Amino acid sequence: MATKQERINTVLNDLKMATSDIQGVGVISPDGMMIADQLGGNQGDATAAMGAALGSLAKRVTTTLKVGDFQEVNIRGTNAGILLFDIEGRAALILTVAKAANLGLVLLEARQAQAQLAQII
Amino acid sequence: MSHTTKENFIKAKLFTRFDELYAPVLPRIKATVMQQQQIITDTFYAELSKDEAAAKIVAGRVDQLKATHKAWMEELFNGDYGDDYFDRRYKIGEIHVKAKIEPYYVEVVTSYLRRAFADALIEEGAEAIQASLAILDLDAMIIIGAYHEDRMRRMSEVTGMNQKLLETLMSFG
């Protein structure tokens, strides 16, 4: 029987393998702690905190502006993109994607992973 | 939520060896300070009322505030500075937060109180003055702590970020 951590990592591995447009993936807690880190680089702690901040603020904005439940955030930088998906308020899935990523495929795969992670976490 | 302030209060008491050095002195100097209580309290509100904004806040209730100020001073020299003391002082802090009194005013009037206590105790020697300043500093720390925690609480409410996350983010600053 795989541990929770192993099951989370399996979902992240599959997601990362789905398309080369996905550069890094991670799961973070609402406190800003890294639950699973496959982002690459050495900015895990800062990414977890910033990602959690982004998720919290996005949730607050969706509630205040009454646009339903918060689902995801899409940030585009000039060099790459960042996507954040809520996992039922218990965690968030964060992705870094290539500059000219095929977002259709990335979103499809990421939403699938989001649903799988919601079952695990 | 007074966790951070309470932890700081306990740490500050240990740091200054408050319970050992100052707590036993305070009841001994109570009578001397309380002889000056009325003039200290009257001057406290007179000084405060020189500021237009502060005067508006206390207007119409100065007599009632003078009575609570007296009770506050009495307790300052009672010799017991445990959990109950902390809780009551924190509550006083929360009352000022709710009354929307800028923390700046608390800082400046505490500065007045420091001078007034030193004046009242000048004949009693350094140990007496030090003890009175030590407890005043702890009280100010508790009141300002209540302001700090209120700001964190409001920040958390506004941004949706929990307080642990806010602390983590600030550690990157």
Ligand code: HEM
């Ligand atoms: C070290 C400084 C201060 C001390 C020790 C102090 C002490 C107290 C105490 C013991 C109370 C009664 C709390 C209770 O009801 O249990 C009180 C209430 C109050 N104080 Fe102060 N105070 C300080 C500074 C100030 C300042 C600077 C202002 C105004 C600019 C102020 C305005 C008030 C007001 C308006 C209330 C009543 C609040 C309410 O009941 O809504 N205080 N204070």
